[in-house]
Amino acid sequence: DVKVTQSSRYLVKRTGEKVFLECVQDMDHENMFWYRQDPGLGLRLIYFSYDVKMKEKGDIPEGYSVSREKKERFSLILESASTNQTSMYLCASNPQANTYEQYFGPGTRLTVT
């Protein structure tokens, strides 16, 4: 059974703080993704990675960076959190050979005050 875990279910941070969101998958998947989920806007891709140390910008990368030092772990970094980054963040993964089904984590609800 595919398992994607995220480090926190809820997180509250202050404006200007550096924030790390962690995602781990246990299925040896090559591809990992970070989305934010907002009502009325759906899911929007922030960054994705198709291999260790490889990353590619998604549709809304501004204000975010990522790190993939190990295959199983993909971190999303908010260099200086702002209130407009308050959102639900979803991590997903899939194997290189599978181009359609992405396996999602439970999400991290981040509030920036």
Next chain:
Amino acid sequence: AQRVTQPEKLLSVFKGAPVELKCNYSYSGSPELFWYVQYSRQRLQLLLRHISRESIKGFTADLNKGETSFHLKKPFAQEEDSAMYYCALNVRAQKLVFGQGTRLTINP
């Protein structure tokens, strides 16, 4: 531009009634489309994809290239179908573009 549009944010139907969740797409290539679902307090998960032409939990979706649509249908809604539904388009290897989502509520 590559885009997925779900025109209804909210949809409410009675149990036993037919359900149709609309999805329209804009894509220059040969589209690969999916429906994902998120039940309350559960993870987002794949419901079905157009190339498999399968029925999952009584839901079907037909790709209509002429109308650039991929509407999700079920003839008789059940209360457990209440969830958030997202239509998604594979725009290139590994990259999905999601629609805005439709929250479906089935009334008893």
